Amino acid sequence: MKRILFLSLALLFGCTITAAVWYYTRLKPRSQSVHSITAVSNRQLMTRLHGYANPLLSYAKQHKYNTSTCFLVDMSIESGKNRFFVYDLKKNAVVDAGLVAHGRCNNNWLTGRKYGNDVGCGCTSLGKYKIGNPYTGRFGRAYKLHGLDTTNSNAFKRFVVLHSYTAVPNAEVDPLPICQSDGCPMVSAAFLQKLGKLIDQSPKPILLYIFDKTSEL
Template sequence: MKRIILTTIGLLFFILLAGAGWYYSKIKRKTHHTVTDDSNKKLLTRLSLHAKPLLSYAKKHGYNTKTCLLADMSIESGKNRLFVYDLQKDVVLDAGLAAHGRCNQEWLKGRKYGNTIGCGCTSLGKYKIGNHYQGRFGLAYKLHGLDSTNSNAFKRFVVLHSHSCVPKGEVDPLPICQSDGCPTVSAAFLKKLAAMIDSSSKPMLLFTFDQN
């Protein structure tokens, strides 16, 4: 009789332990999803706020009013931060990694921006995506700065191109390589962007910003 009681207590304890483990894992998953969802909502809100004035600018100056590229430099380089954005539907169509300028340092910690010739930094602002050509890194697109913060982009040879140092997918918390100011992407992502840019009847806009 004593053995049966002990066995029953043991079974009850095991059931309670298993139930507690299941409940904890459910709470943990729910919390993780909530954090992720909140982060995504904040990102989408931020992109939408920058896309709206860009759409007005595109309409006024004769640029593509359907699609643009948004580069959020406040996002760590190991995460997707170059977004293909649908200006009409207000949604993200695609996203990929993009390098930022190292400002002529061996490795730039944090973010620093510049527009002077030879600075090696990323320049914030609106860009017109120009003609494509074959350069030292293969296919590349000329970028024309449209603001005072990036007016020297063309003279600085800041272009949209790919490099083997940029991975195909996210690697955060690890960073990716840094550039001399170019929004450098992976070859796979540039192939997607090229198909879209080349098929556009009007020049597309790229907007590089930092929320901080």
């Protein structure tokens, strides 16, 4: 009787080990696949950012803006993910990133993306911006933005500024979205503090470039 019980336990143990090995061999390739997809995605993002940063550096040199640092905002990325990037133009590398809201175009909630430059449109404007002087306004410390392209030429008239907002989280919340603005690039207070140090210490104005690769296809 004891021998039968021992054999049964041994058989059960063997089946458990076999099942565990099978599960591990099935799981391992899947983990590598997820890692590979993430790596490819990151490479694609870096390639895209470099593609925008490179001509921005030439523009900065030509017009005497900061040639060491720029800010890149990729509006093709969902709002719950980091899409505001602090980019080192000398090292061609992202040194910091955070969340940023986009304009709701005067809707209660804007589905997808829509862009505009008309005064009162409430939309995000694509293009290059010069980050101007700081001031204290409705949302605390903020930085004036000067549109440098035809797509954002009314930014100053529209009072589109870089400012923080309490409803913008400090960390990614994807797949959930974050709040929307009336056209301003709104960030968290903690992230604005980081950006503010770079802006205030820069001997020349820093460029901000807001783009959406999907709108340029």
